[in-house]
Amino acid sequence: MGGPFVILVRLVLREIPENLRSIAAMAVLSAIATAALLALVEAASKAVQAGGAGPRLLLMFVITVLLFGVTHNYVLITASQDVERLIHRLRIGVFDAVRGTDLPTIERLGRAALEGALTQSTQTLAASLPLLVVATQQGLMLVFLAVYLAWLSPVACLLAFGFAAIAVATRLARMRILGRDMNNASKAEDAVFEGLTDLLDGFKEVRLSRARAAALRRDLVGRSAEARRINTAMKAKWGWEFALLQAMFFVLIGLMVFAVPLFTQSFHLVVVPAVTTALFIVGPVGTLAHVVPMLAQTENALDTIETMRQRLAATSTDEPRDGSGPAVAAPSSIALRDAGFSYRDADGRPLFAVGPLTVEFRAGEIAFVTGGNGSGKSTMLRLLTGLVPLETGTLCADGVPIDGSRRPNYRDHISAVFSDFHLSRRLLGIEALDGERAGALIERMGMADKVALRDGAFTTVALSAGQRKRLALIVAELEDKRIIVLDEWAADQDPHFRRAFYEELLPDLKARGKMVICVTHDDRWFHVADRVHHMNEGRFEEAKA
Numbered sequence: 001m002g003g004p005f006v007i008l009v010r011l012v013l014r015e016i017p018e019n020l021r022s023i024a025a026m027a028v029l030s031a032i033a034t035a036a037l038l039a040l041v042e043a044a045s046k047a048v049q050a051g052g053a054g055p056r057l058l059l060m061f062v063i064t065v066l067l068f069g070v071t072h073n074y075v076l077i078t079a080s081q082d083v084e085r086l087i088h089r090l091r092i093g094v095f096d097a098v099r100g101t102d103l104p105t106i107e108r109l110g111r112a113a114l115e116g117a118l119t120q121s122t123q124t125l126a127a128s129l130p131l132l133v134v135a136t137q138q139g140l141m142l143v144f145l146a147v148y149l150a151w152l153s154p155v156a157c158l159l160a161f162g163f164a165a166i167a168v169a170t171r172l173a174r175m176r177i178l179g180r181d182m183n184n185a186s187k188a189e190d191a192v193f194e195g196l197t198d199l200l201d202g203f204k205e206v207r208l209s210r211a212r213a214a215a216l217r218r219d220l221v222g223r224s225a226e227a228r229r230i231n232t233a234m235k236a237k238w239g240w241e242f243a244l245l246q247a248m249f250f251v252l253i254g255l256m257v258f259a260v261p262l263f264t265q266s267f268h269l270v271v272v273p274a275v276t277t278a279l280f281i282v283g284p285v286g287t288l289a290h291v292v293p294m295l296a297q298t299e300n301a302l303d304t305i306e307t308m309r310q311r312l313a314a315t316s317t318d319e320p321r322d323g324s325g326p327a328v329a330a331p332s333s334i335a336l337r338d339a340g341f342s343y344r345d346a347d348g349r350p351l352f353a354v355g356p357l358t359v360e361f362r363a364g365e366i367a368f369v370t371g372g373n374g375s376g377k378s379t380m381l382r383l384l385t386g387l388v389p390l391e392t393g394t395l396c397a398d399g400v401p402i403d404g405s406r407r408p409n410y411r412d413h414i415s416a417v418f419s420d421f422h423l424s425r426r427l428l429g430i431e432a433l434d435g436e437r438a439g440a441l442i443e444r445m446g447m448a449d450k451v452a453l454r455d456g457a458f459t460t461v462a463l464s465a466g467q468r469k470r471l472a473l474i475v476a477e478l479e480d481k482r483i484i485v486l487d488e489w490a491a492d493q494d495p496h497f498r499r500a501f502y503e504e505l506l507p508d509l510k511a512r513g514k515m516v517i518c519v520t521h522d523d524r525w526f527h528v529a530d531r532v533h534h535m536n537e538g539r540f541e542e543a544k545a
Helices: 004-015 020-050 054-099 103-109 111-152 154-201 203-207 210-258 271-291 294-314 377-384 407-411 435-444 465-479 495-511 523-528
Strands: 333-344 350-362 365-371 392-397 414-417 483-487 515-519 531-536
Touching: 020 054, 020 111, 020 271, 054 111, 054 294, 103 111, 103 294, 111 154, 111 271, 111 294, 154 203, 154 210, 154 271, 203 210, 210 271, 271 294, 333 377, 350 365, 350 377, 350 392, 350 515, 365 377, 365 495, 365 523, 377 483, 377 515, 414 465, 435 465, 465 495, 495 515, 495 523
Parallel strands: 365 515, 365 531, 414 483, 483 515
Antiparallel strands: 333 350, 333 392
């Protein structure tokens, strides 16, 4: 499998190989420039002692500084661009994997896991990868500084880098302890957040009970005090760690000045450049000590994204994503023939099954689907709209079976407002938006005083559930597809709009040749429907007239 560094290298080589050679070359030049600056400082100091540094050394110094600035800047900017391109590709890979899977898989994986892969993990990579590039550059710098220091004094080089290795090892060992403290601090902050959620989400209940409000305040005070105690202790340790690391490098300088001369008699000739070089290694070593623990975070983030992508790819459907499947004309009828589907647990055991389902819907008709909670209405709609592949039976349009290659084009003829619908403020997928018709629909839905369309988007969707359903129906009307599915649309409407829905909106859709499929419990308006299908325990009962 390989360690985190190996995983990272493989990913970089696979995803962003274009600029690796130029970045590596510039990083090497930057490191060489750093060592050259030290050599020039040493040469200039000797020249000053001899009577003057001269313009040649000054010119070389300026050129070397410019070389360092240009190469260092190139590495940072190019690496940042490549990292963002890498993260973009990883995100798009997960997006495409989500598009290619089916609804049951998305529901089984859960929103939290998907959002974690798409947001938290990519944010971790965005924060850690540029620092890892910097750490790589600093590592190269240490190599050239080591060569230069070894040329000055092998004893000083061994002492400096040996002591630096001890300092880094101590830092990493202490970081593991601090990691546990950080985890405890995170849990304490989560506890405070949980209490705050109780306060905000339960604000009405808190306002109705002074005893509950007082108890919640005591709980929040206790949680906040515990978070303060843990965070204060952790930050004190961080301060101590920082001071300890700095003190260790001061000790290193002392050893260079006082200990190295005990082992080499000629060290006094190079003591100034050697000590200067030792000071130069403090920054890169500190950077490595800070960044090395991030390798584990980077590995976890990469593993989360790759695992999610593989899980999605493993359940990828046989549907084409580019619309290249066989064409499906706007159907005059759609049907389920002996269709069946089962919800299963993690071990594959069926929890609830629907079917066999045999039912037909026709254009220019209004069909109602009724049934109690848990009778299978929503699952039937998912099968009928092609959102969930059938386990058994057939989905047909105008008598033609709809297999995986046809499902995307078949779904393009369906607009739906499900009971758990999502309303986007932007009218996505409606290329030629008829602003006049949209305004008329908003007026007809009684929403003109609450919302408008501007630049292809609603001015707001922060409305009541019934009002948001009206906007969703407006979107479905603007899509102007042959089939329209409405799942409990009237449930959240006031009496006026409920009546208008059944007596005006539905007949109008029917008159325009739409295939209207409604899940409803409003038996007062069953007479509006051409067909009423009743479901019970996952099956259709005998249709009512």
